[in-house]
Amino acid sequence: MAEGRRAVVVTGASGGVGRAAARAFAARGDRVALLARGREGLAAAADEVQRAGGEALVVSVDMSDAKAVEDAAQQVADAFGRIDVWVNNAFAGVFAPFTEITPDEFRRVTEVTYLGYVFGTRAALRHMLPRNRGTIVQVGSALAYRGVPLQSAYCGAKHAIQGFNESLRCELLHSRSRVRTTMVQLPAVNTPQFDWVLSRMPGQARPVAPVYQPEVAARAIVHAAGHARRREYWVGGSTAAALIANAVAPGFLDRYLARTGFDSQQEQPTRDEHRGGPGNLWSPADGPHGHDHGAHGRFDDEAVAHSPQEWASRNRSRMGTGLLAAGLGAAVTAGLRRRTRGTRRSQGSWGSTFVR
Incomplete structure (x- = not known):
């Protein structure tokens, strides 16, 4: 499925990594269905897809609603005739110590970030399995293997996605299905989420350095969609370092993150307008009277646009030769x-x- 014009679904497509991935698929001429809640962001994403050379379909949906996700998949199949690639990317999060996250907030993060992937995968399989063809890309994180402080709900969801995807992959291999699933583990990325995420930290939320531009993630996602025999892709040297260190010395990493993980995920001066509010947990960040946030966050000055490790991961066979x-x-x-x-x-x- 590496060649040709494909019918692609990207969830969480209104901003951040999903927005960049939608543009990257469009640049190769794919038809791209954009799934998210925020209408302003979706409209702007659709315009970018069309200007990049693709065909856009906007579907407003909350990924935690299983029936709505099934209906969205059917809408895409009716419009495009099929679904070749489904990219699960939508998420929600809370930056706070575990004891300061309410049960409803924890449940909401889990429903969007984990069950949203489950519901998206189920909807994709409903259309792919009868054709015995298709690819599902689960957008993960280094935090799918290595939990960090202040993000217990998000880390728990990403760990769950990792286990769920491994089980599904085994089942597809057992049935000799030509439907593929793969996972892309991302580093810290310069997205707008740090301005809209619900946070109860004294400082303003920020990604742990080094920070990568969302286009780095997008290139890896598009590559994975066409090369899904690989079970997993690691993006960024920091992801590789974290996963290797966690495999070799997890106890040391626990103590290191206990010392550094609080300060490295926030910065001064604080901006009260981004603290303690609902963020985008219960409603889209652009809201009924909001604005488009785009793919990039406020860290352009420090974010890197290229990753030698990501290139090496995409070109592993060439490097091996x-x-x-x-x-x-x-x-x-x-x-x-x-x-x-x-x-x-x-x-x-x-x-x-x-x-x-």
Whole structure:
């Protein structure tokens, strides 16, 4: 499915990573269905998709509503004729210590961020399995493996997505289905979420450095959609470092994050308009009288637009071939050197025998 004009669904498409991914799919000529709650953001995203060369379909939906998600998928299938790629990306979060998050808030984060992926996946499979073709991309995070303080609801949801996706992948392999699922684990990204997320921290929420531009994530998502035999993609050197460190020394990482995780996720001066409010947890951030927030947050000055690790992850097979060739070349060179040294020794001791 790497070639051709595809019918793509992107959830959480009104801003941030979803917005950037929708543009990236459109740039290759795909038809893109934009699913989210915020109408201002969806309208602006649709305009960007069309200007990038794609065809846009706007569907306003709350991903925590299973029936609404099923109806949205049917609307896409009716308009595009099929669904080739479904990208689960919508999420909600709360920045606060666990004891300061109410049960309703925790439930809401879980319903949007975890169950939204479950409902989206179920809706996608309903259209993909009869055709025995399609790809589901689960947009994850380094936090799917490594929990951090102040984001217990979000980290719990991302961990749940990881386990759910592994189970589904095994089931699809068991049935020899040609429907694929893969997961893209992201680093900290410069998105508007840090200005609209519900926060009870004394400072203003921010991503943990290093911060990547959403286009880095978008490139990885588009690549994963066309190369879904890979079970997982890691994006950004910080993601790789965090996951490796957590696998090797999780206890050390616990203590390190206990010391640094509070300060690294907030900054001064505080801006009271972004503290203690409902954020976008219960209603879209652009609201009935709001404005479009776009794909980028306020961290353009520090965010990086390229990731050597992300490139390496997308080009792993090419790198493997290059490394194999380099390894064979080194082995041949070493063998020739050993042979030359052996010949020289032979010439010294038994030259009359071996030299003609």
